[in-house]
Amino acid sequence: MRSDLAISGFALAAALAFCGHAHAQDVTRQPGAVYDFDKKGEKPLPAPKHDLTGVWEPAAGPSAGVQANGAGAMPSDGKPEHDLPFTPLGRETFMAHKPTFGITQVPSALTNDPMPACNPQGFPRVVLHNFRTSRIIQTPENVVILYEFNKKWRVIWTDGRQLPKDPTEPTWGTPDPPESRWWGYSVGKWVDDYTFVAESNGFDDRTWLDNAGRPHSDALHVIEEYRRVDRDHLEMTITIDDPKMYTKPWVAVKLRLRLQAPSFDIREMECAPIETEEYNKEFADPAAGIDSK
Amino acid sequence: MKIDGVRLVFLALCALVFAAPLLAHHGNAAFDNDKRITMKGTVTEWLWANPHCFLQFEVKDDSGNVSRWVAEASNPPDMINHGWNKNMLKVGDRVTVTLIPVKNGKPIGRITAVVLPNGQTLDGGFGAPPARNAGNADSTAGTK
Numbered sequence: 001m002r003s004d005l006a007i008s009g010f011a012l013a014a015a016l017a018f019c020g021h022a023h024a025q026d027v028t029r030q031p032g033a034v035y036d037f038d039k040k041g042e043k044p045l046p047a048p049k050h051d052l053t054g055v056w057e058p059a060a061g062p063s064a065g066v067q068a069n070g071a072g073a074m075p076s077d078g079k080p081e082h083d084l085p086f087t088p089l090g091r092e093t094f095m096a097h098k099p100t101f102g103i104t105q106v107p108s109a110l111t112n113d114p115m116p117a118c119n120p121q122g123f124p125r126v127v128l129h130n131f132r133t134s135r136i137i138q139t140p141e142n143v144v145i146l147y148e149f150n151k152k153w154r155v156i157w158t159d160g161r162q163l164p165k166d167p168t169e170p171t172w173g174t175p176d177p178p179e180s181r182w183w184g185y186s187v188g189k190w191v192d193d194y195t196f197v198a199e200s201n202g203f204d205d206r207t208w209l210d211n212a213g214r215p216h217s218d219a220l221h222v223i224e225e226y227r228r229v230d231r232d233h234l235e236m237t238i239t240i241d242d243p244k245m246y247t248k249p250w251v252a253v254k255l256r257l258r259l260q261a262p263s264f265d266i267r268e269m270e271c272a273p274i275e276t277e278e279y280n281k282e283f284a285d286p287a288a289g290i291d292s293k
Numbered sequence: 294m295k296i297d298g299v300r301l302v303f304l305a306l307c308a309l310v311f312a313a314p315l316l317a318h319h320g321n322a323a324f325d326n327d328k329r330i331t332m333k334g335t336v337t338e339w340l341w342a343n344p345h346c347f348l349q350f351e352v353k354d355d356s357g358n359v360s361r362w363v364a365e366a367s368n369p370p371d372m373i374n375h376g377w378n379k380n381m382l383k384v385g386d387r388v389t390v391t392l393i394p395v396k397n398g399k400p401i402g403r404i405t406a407v408v409l410p411n412g413q414t415l416d417g418g419f420g421a422p423p424a425r426n427a428g429n430a431d432s433t434a435g436t437k
Contacts (some may be wrong), residue, residue, distance in 0.1 A: 061421050062370075062371070062421075063420060063421045099320075100320030100322065101320055101321075105320055105321075105322060106322065107320065107322040107323055108320050108322070108323060111320075116344070132370065133370075148370065267369065267370045267373065268369070269343060269369070270343055271344065272342070272343060275342040275343055275344070276343070276344060278340070278342070279344060279345060279347065282340075282347060282363055283347050283363050283365050283401060286399055286401055287323045287324075287395045287397075287399070287401045288323050289323075289397050
């Protein structure tokens with residue numbers, strides 16, 4: 001019944017060289033498909049000032065935003081240059097996490113990753129794990145980002161308010177009671193005509209930074225920079241600053257984004273427990289050797 | 294056991310090359326990642342859902358014994374990008390599936406290629422999506 005494929009070195013080399021070409025020949029674009037990434041020879045128009053609006057996609061294609069092995073600029077791959085500047089508490093916490101990817105990965109049945117059960121991935125994991133098509137909306141008071149991944153959104157306030165002074169007891173001020181948030185508190189401003197910088201704190205520390213189990217504390221401070229390089233491109237840089245977990249700030253991802261057509265309809269990518277339960281019962285649990293039926 | 298030609302092998306290799314970075318939800322540890330199995334079967338369920346679509350199908354060996362396989366594909370947005378839609382398979386369809394099996398020997402795997410009843414071959418939705426076809430392009434123009 002079975003027949004394993006014999007994979008020769010020659011065939012593998014051929015596949016490496018020509019896979020993209022074969023794909024382009026094989027598949028017809030469908031409505032809603034994300035294919036509008038960068039092409040050679042393009043000459044985009046100049047960047048508009050103070051404008052992030054639009055639907056954005058990783059310029060190299062959707063897979064460029066998927067960071068399975070942890071934050072794209074610092075993946076958990078064992079390379080010395082990617083070893084994070086952990087504090088003793090940071091390393092201890094990292095080793096206590098059991099991700100399904102990265103150098104400390106375990107089989108999925110043994111993971112303590114909070115996200116697969118549809119708990120909030122929060123910010124910044126939404127961009128350090130699986131940055132997919134996202135819509136940015138600007139209003140006079142704020143910048144709103146709608147993320148395809150797990151269909152989430154967040155607000156970056158631009159009305160002049162300041163970040164909560166105490167990130168461990170965060171509030172926008174009295175009479176609001178302190179409330180740590182999965183998505184934190186965010187404020188932002190234009191530092192020049194084309195560069196918008198946001199800062200966030202006040203996080204719930206039950207989330208992970210990324211898919212490789214990198215930790216954060218309630219002292220997490222995230223800096224986001226969005227630089228509009230031309231009409232069609234935006235460069236996103238995320239920096240992690242958490243003195244309880246890391247001895248110094250580190251750049252977690254730099255991602256070049258491409259503007260999509262205004263009519264682009266972002267598809268649903270929702271973590272639905274009812275679907276996850278069936279997936280686990282029929283596939284994930286038996287694959288991991290668990291009999292859940 | 295019939296393998297459906299060079300094209301299927303080629304797509305399977307493409308999926309092998311690009312799969313790992315896209316499997317962002319669920320780890321590779323359970324899979325025998327160097328192994329591929331290709332088989333013909335009959336669809337018993339095609340579930341289009343998050344976190345991953347999955348296909349259930351039955352395979353009959355030369356002695357008439359039937360085994361029931363479950364194979365996962367990627368999530369719906371990725372599947373769309375790779376040319377799929379939820380109506381491409383229905384119960385009773387005959388398909389040829391290439392997959393990465395799990396290590397524990399159960400009839401479970403991760404799809405690298407499927408030959409549909411109409412002869413079209415698609416990958417499992419993992420990895421970089423195909424480039425846009427010429428003459429089928431939407432404007433990439435932004436709002437400004």
